[in-house]
Amino acid sequence: MKVLVAVKRVIDYNVKVRVKPDNTGVDLANVKMAMNPFCEIAVEEAVRLKEKGVASEIVVVSIGPKASQEQIRTALALGADRGIHVETDEEVQSLEAAKLLKAVVEKEEPKLVILGKQSIDSDNNQTGQMLAALSGMAQGTFASEVVVEGDKVNVTREVDGGLMTVSLTLPAVVTTDLRLNEPRYASLPNIMKAKKKPLDNMSPADLGVDIAPRLSTLKVEAPASRQAGVKVADVAELVDKLKNEAKVI
Amino acid sequence: MSILVIAEHDNSSLKQATLNVVAAAKAIGGDIDVLVAGESCGAVAEAAAKAEGVNKVLVADNAAYGHFLGENLGELVAEVGKGYSHILAAASTTGKDFMPRVAALLDVAQVSDIMRVESDDTFVRPIYAGNAIATVKSSDSIKVITVRPTAFDPVAAEGGSATVEQLDVVKDAGLSTFVSEELAKSDRPDLGSAGxxxxxxxxxxxxxxxxxxxxxxxxxxxxxxxxxxxxxxxxxxxxxxxxxxxxxxxxxxxxxxxxxxxxxxxxxxxxxxxxxxxxxxxxxxxxxxxxxxxxxxxxxxxxxxxxxxxxxx
Structure with missing residues (x-):
């Protein structure tokens, strides 16, 4: 079966985020960018499904500026077969991303779509669920285990109370949580091979989708910073301070 | 303005997060209705009716909602919620699962995990793991919002006297089924609301x-x-x-x-x-x-x- 994986180019998770002095956003100039960590887990899961003989082809799609091709090439080096780049320099919000992905799903007709549960920039946690709703598909969000059996997929989900397993009729959408797998690193020969794998380029207009945003960001500020407090000498002093100074116990 | 709050519960008791979300709804202002969707969840509806500031409790009691499957809840909430100006739920794993489906079905954006209400269309939320705080304005006719419960002091659990109305809307998308769950059992307080x-x-x-x-x-x-x-x-x-x-x-x-x-x-x-x-x-x-x-x-x-x-x- 064909598996579609969506990946997003975001600020590298190790980079310290700085708000621009004019409060219009976060400073991304000359900042290291990378594949969103949850998307890496999505790619890895697809590759493992292919290694098990469950997936026959892995198509990776990314929406974003020209540089997003780097993340598509990374996914190709990790084992995806071909790429689709929906190129735009405009801001694409979750609902519009879901509409673009729906159009790609209609063209490609994958049995399974795997996405990260959220991107670490906007922290929205929406696109996978929106895609599933727009395409009339079932969803297994926050997955920690994915088992395909015939025309169903069983997904174990990380929920607030523990774990919950659901059975979804294929085609379906899965969004990945942290413990689904541990992504591998691409080997140098595979990075070289990835450069020759096919990569289609298209625009939102080619897919017939209006990506005008519905939400406008009025300002972006740095959070109120906490001041480092005091060091206490021992446990007795700590308990004394909690009881008599902070009055929290 | 009229606000629909989706109750957070486990079919037997109302979770405190619901009271935090009602508080966020009060900050927006307007009539507040609470939707309790579940299975054999009458006790939850009674508890929701007592919460401060609630006008009406709507109950959708059906096996299709018993395990809070996102496909079914998404269709139900989109149907019930289309007459409201705002639809709010906790940013719990349940709310995060079904609310984006509601937004997509209504063709509106979702504002996730709000921590402050600036006005009826402008909200404050964390981005980049809380390393930046964004103020966002929604231009959609229906605002679909998930709320960070810890950012709003809960309304009183007692003292209200909302009317309770049964809904007979059954939405079973037939796409997914519940298999099993392993829930942590603990006598300790809930992590999300513990002091x-x-x-x-x-x-x-x-x-x-x-x-x-x-x-x-x-x-x-x-x-x-x-x-x-x-x-x-x-x-x-x-x-x-x-x-x-x-x-x-x-x-x-x-x-x-x-x-x-x-x-x-x-x-x-x-x-x-x-x-x-x-x-x-x-x-x-x-x-x-x-x-x-x-x-x-x-x-x-x-x-x-x-x-x-x-x-x-």
Whole structure:
């Protein structure tokens, strides 16, 4: 079966985020960018499904500026077969991303779509669920285990109370949580091979989708910073301070 | 304006997060209705009707909603919610699962995880793991919003007298079925709403050592949490994770034991009133946010803490 994986180019998770002095956003100039960590887990899961003989082809799609091709090439080096780049320099919000992905799903007709549960920039946690709703598909969000059996997929989900397993009729959408797998690193020969794998380029207009945003960001500020407090000498002093100074116990 | 709040519950009791979300709805202003969707959830509806500020409780009681499957809840809430100006739910794993489906079915954007209401169309929410705070304005006719419960003080659980109305809308998308669940059983308070949280990190070294934290937590009536590192290492289950992608907590007192303080962890607990850090590494970033820091070996400090607490509690 064909598996579609969506990946997003975001600020590298190790980079310290700085708000621009004019409060219009976060400073991304000359900042290291990378594949969103949850998307890496999505790619890895697809590759493992292919290694098990469950997936026959892995198509990776990314929406974003020209540089997003780097993340598509990374996914190709990790084992995806071909790429689709929906190129735009405009801001694409979750609902519009879901509409673009729906159009790609209609063209490609994958049995399974795997996405990260959220991107670490906007922290929205929406696109996978929106895609599933727009395409009339079932969803297994926050997955920690994915088992395909015939025309169903069983997904174990990380929920607030523990774990919950659901059975979804294929085609379906899965969004990945942290413990689904541990992504591998691409080997140098595979990075070289990835450069020759096919990569289609298209625009939102080619897919017939209006990506005008519905939400406008009025300002972006740095959070109120906490001041480092005091060091206490021992446990007795700590308990004394909690009881008599902070009055929290 | 009219606001529909989707109740957070387990079919037998109303979760406190619902009261936090009603508080966010009050901050927006307008009539507030609460939708209780579940199976055999009459007691939940009764509890919701007593909450302060609720006008009407709508009950959708059907097997299709018993396990809160996103496909079915999404269709139900989109249908019931289309007459409202705002639809609100907690940013819990349930709310995060079905609310984006509601937004997509209504062809509107969703505003996730709001921590403040500026006006009926403008909201404040964290981005980049809380390292930036965005003020966003929605131009959609229906605002679909998930609410960070810890950012709003709950309304009173008693004193209201809303009417209760049964709905006979049954939406079964037929796409998914519930198989099983493994829910953590604990007599301790819920991590998301506990007044005191004691959390352990990689420094705990193994799951057995978390018993030390549990003993301290039980003395104080606290919940026990963990960092991602401790969950990834298999010391404790995922439902204990505090952080950007785990649970967001804001207790009166947060005690971080053997936690270095990665930004992803700080994103989940830095709104706590008082933070205590116990770590043997003096340079650990957790000390930069801690009100009280103790540089010590946790295997000596935690048993001492238990003894000292016994003296004063």
């Amino acid at each position: 005191i949280v004691v959390s352990g990190g990689r420094g705990m070294q193994n799951g057995d050592n978390f018993k030390m934290l549990e003993q301290v937590a039980d003395l104080m009536g606290a919940a026990v949490g963990a960092s991602r590192a401790a969950v990834d290492a298999g010391f404790v289950p995922n439902d204990m994770q505090v952080g950007q992608t785990g649970k967001i907590v804001a207790p009166q007192l947060y005690i971080a034991v053997g936690i270095s303080g990665a930004i992803q962890h700080l994103a989940g607990m830095s709104d706590s009133k008082v933070i205590v850090a116990i770590n043997k590494d003096e340079e650990a970033p957790i000390f930069q946010v801690a009100d009280y820091g103790l540089v010590a070996d946790l295997f000596e400090a935690v048993p001492q803490l238990e003894e000292e607490l016994k003296k004063v509690l």
